[in-house]
Amino acid sequence: MSLLSLQHMKTSIGQYHVLHDVTFDVPEGGVFVLLGRNGAGKTTTLRSIMGLWTPSPGSVLFEGADISGLHASAIARKGIAYVPENMGIFGGLTVEENLVLATAKGKFDPARLKRIYDLFPALEKFWTKQAWSLSGGQKQMLSVARAIIEPRRLILIDEPTKGLAPAIIDGMAEAFLEVGQTTTILLVEQNFNFAKRLGQGMAVIDDGRIVHTGSMAAFAADTKLQDQLLSLSA
Structure with missing residues (x-):
């Protein structure tokens, strides 16, 4: 059984029909990438x-x-976390305060906090700094850290590399690979080189419909299909 299964999902926003018939399965474990x-x-x-x-x-x-x-709060309590494209952090609060707000009981599990320090050493360094003062990459680290400060079954991550320097992207990739060993990640990403480095399974969405699903390895090897579905040459 898949961890997450979308079946003929349709979503309208006001008068606009955005999703028309979205169907795909996300298996448990690792990173599944949604491209488009x-x-x-x-x-x-x-x-x-x-x-x-x-x-x-x-x-x-x-x-x-x-x-x-x-x-959304009921879905979060089932063990699903969301890292939005705008990161969703509180700029006027410190790194510590942002993470406290993401805990279930207002206090840290020492082992999970150590894991975050290991994944993102900058957060320990800037523990008492207000979030607005962090760099773009550090803010993204904080956003991901908020999602994993408590045990999760699934993390939804939207465009985490947008606007980040290559060195920060490399560090983010290593962190996601480590997190994916214990928590399933559904990743939306425009950076195809980043996506193919992480993903095991993948799906392509176009005009609100899933037009392709399969393994990332097979898709990464088929440049003609990439150009057809994504209008890019990887």
């Missing part, structure tokens, strides 16, 4: 899974149970 051109529906898919927008009709199955229609 700008405006194809990638972010809407993540937001619909998280309950920020309600798909209708269609269903979102998590561990076999239908979670479509649940409030």
Whole structure:
């Protein structure tokens, strides 16, 4: 059984029909990548899974149970975290305060905090700094750290490399590979080189519909298909 299964999911925002018939499965473990051109529906898919927008009709199955229609807070309590494209951190709070807010009981598990320090040493260095003063890469680290400060079954991550320097992207890739050993990641990403480095499975969305699914290795080897579906040469 897949950890996450989207079945004929449709989402409308006002008068606009953004997702038309989104169907794909995310297996448990590792990194699954959702690719697509700008405006194809990638972010809407993540937001619909998280309950920020309600798909209708269609269903979102998590561990076999239908979670479509649940409030975002109820979905989060099932073990799903969301790292939005805008990072969703609180600029006026310190690194420590941002992470405290993401804990279930307002205190840290020492082992999980050490893991975050190991993944993102800059966060320990700037522990008492307000989040607004961090660099773009450090803010992204903090956003991901908030998602993993508590045990999660699934993390939805939207465009984490946008605007980041190559050295920061390399560090982020290593962190995601480590996190993916214990937590499933559904990653939306425009940087194909980053995506193919991480992903095991993948799907391509275009105009609100899934047009291709398969293994990342096979897709990365087929430049003709990449050009056809993504209009890029990888």
